[in-house]
Amino acid sequence: MTNNKFPSISIVGATGAVGKVCLDILAERNYPFEKIKLFASKRSIGKRISYKGNDLIVNEANKSSFDGSDVVFISADSQVSLDLAPAAVNSGALVIDDGSAFRMKENVPLVVPEVNEEDINSHEGIISIPNCTTTPLVMALSHLRKISNIKRIQASTYQAVSGSGSLAVSELKNQTENILNNEKISKSVYPHQIAFSLIPQVDDFLEDGYTKEEHKMVNETRKIMHDNNLNISVTCVRVPIFYCHSESVSVDFEDDIDIQEIVNLFSNADGIKLINDGKNENYPTPSMVEGKDDIFIGRIRKDLGSSRGVNFWLVSDNLRKGAALNAVQIMESAIKLGKIPNFVG
Ligand SMILES: NC(=O)c1ccc[n+]([C@@H]2O[C@H](COP(=O)([O-])OP(=O)(O)OC[C@H]3O[C@@H](n4cnc5c(N)ncnc54)[C@H](OP(=O)(O)O)[C@@H]3O)[C@@H](O)[C@H]2O)c1
Numbered sequence: 001m002t003n004n005k006f007p008s009i010s011i012v013g014a015t016g017a018v019g020k021v022c023l024d025i026l027a028e029r030n031y032p033f034e035k036i037k038l039f040a041s042k043r044s045i046g047k048r049i050s051y052k053g054n055d056l057i058v059n060e061a062n063k064s065s066f067d068g069s070d071v072v073f074i075s076a077d078s079q080v081s082l083d084l085a086p087a088a089v090n091s092g093a094l095v096i097d098d099g100s101a102f103r104m105k106e107n108v109p110l111v112v113p114e115v116n117e118e119d120i121n122s123h124e125g126i127i128s129i130p131n132c133t134t135t136p137l138v139m140a141l142s143h144l145r146k147i148s149n150i151k152r153i154q155a156s157t158y159q160a161v162s163g164s165g166s167l168a169v170s171e172l173k174n175q176t177e178n179i180l181n182n183e184k185i186s187k188s189v190y191p192h193q194i195a196f197s198l199i200p201q202v203d204d205f206l207e208d209g210y211t212k213e214e215h216k217m218v219n220e221t222r223k224i225m226h227d228n229n230l231n232i233s234v235t236c237v238r239v240p241i242f243y244c245h246s247e248s249v250s251v252d253f254e255d256d257i258d259i260q261e262i263v264n265l266f267s268n269a270d271g272i273k274l275i276n277d278g279k280n281e282n283y284p285t286p287s288m289v290e291g292k293d294d295i296f297i298g299r300i301r302k303d304l305g306s307s308r309g310v311n312f313w314l315v316s317d318n319l320r321k322g323a324a325l326n327a328v329q330i331m332e333s334a335i336k337l338g339k340i341p342n343f344v345g
Helices: 017-028 078-090 113-122 134-144 166-180 212-224 259-267 320-336
Strands: 009-012 036-040 048-051 054-060 071-074 094-097 126-128 150-159 232-238 245-253 272-274 295-302 309-316
Touching: 009 017, 009 078, 017 036, 017 048, 017 320, 071 078, 071 320, 078 094, 094 320, 113 134, 113 320, 134 150, 134 212, 134 245, 134 259, 134 272, 134 295, 134 309, 134 320, 150 212, 212 232, 259 272, 259 295, 259 309, 309 320
Parallel strands: 009 036, 009 071, 036 054, 071 094, 094 126, 150 232, 272 295
Antiparallel strands: 048 054, 150 245, 245 309, 295 309
């Protein structure tokens, strides 16, 4: 059993959009470099990633990579998670998985520490983080439900291309340059041009006309809030910006609501910052929120059609609270709760 301040960490997907931000966050916390091992695909063997003045070398991830690791972050794709997570658990590590492979499994807690940290106690080796649009939404909803029973939630998202990984960031950059230079564009990540346009599709369509992303938001929100009957519907839209997801959210309650009470609740909430001064044109935007840990809320207003409804706007950095930061915070909560099998902090 390791017994010191920092658990040994492996990051699978260290060369990707989330993996890189995970390293930034660990560096901000002064995590020692000798406690970190980096993994990615064959393509990245031998790559060097600078971390606090040291070069960390990337190795190919395989089932025997995790001996001696207390925590394994997996930020790759679902198949990689399915292949490697059981081996990591068998080697005694706690797996914190960023993808969707395990999120809805009954024995896998799906966690946003500000909302359901206690669910970490029931893990059996794997903990999942939610989709990057679900996390900020549940952070807001977990406070709103203190006011009155929630009758219905409707949300529309405005999702940055980095939510689809680093190839999508390059696709938006290249298409933007191509169009400004009057050149032909090419596309491989998205089915349509994303530069100077938007795409009302995130992930594949299902039979009911909704996309997988929309279903993920609904199902994950219900799981995290422990309410399978939560009445929620969403529309997910990809927009031509690089970082930060925004959401326009409407919530209907059982009773009349007081907007000031909602403002007060959000003002005092962990992980939430308010920029809520529409008259002075102050509200959160993606460019303001990029690189920030908190989620930002503004434009809080009563529904024009109902005294029991509120509408608001939220923005969060999808690579930080939407992914890497939430994963690191789960590790920190697991340390606090004594729930990392081979590690005593
Ligand atoms: N982007 C977001 O906002 C966000 C938010 C929440 C959750 N997530 C989830 O986080 C995960 C990573 O997303 P991302 O945006 O970082 O994707 P990405 O930029 O495409 O990075 C993918 C990473 O996976 C690695 N990889 C690919 N095949 C592998 C293999 N066979 N073995 C080991 N590593 C392999 C890649 O390594 P190479 O460089 O060697 O190819 C790369 O490091 C996904 O599951 C995604 O759903 C993403």
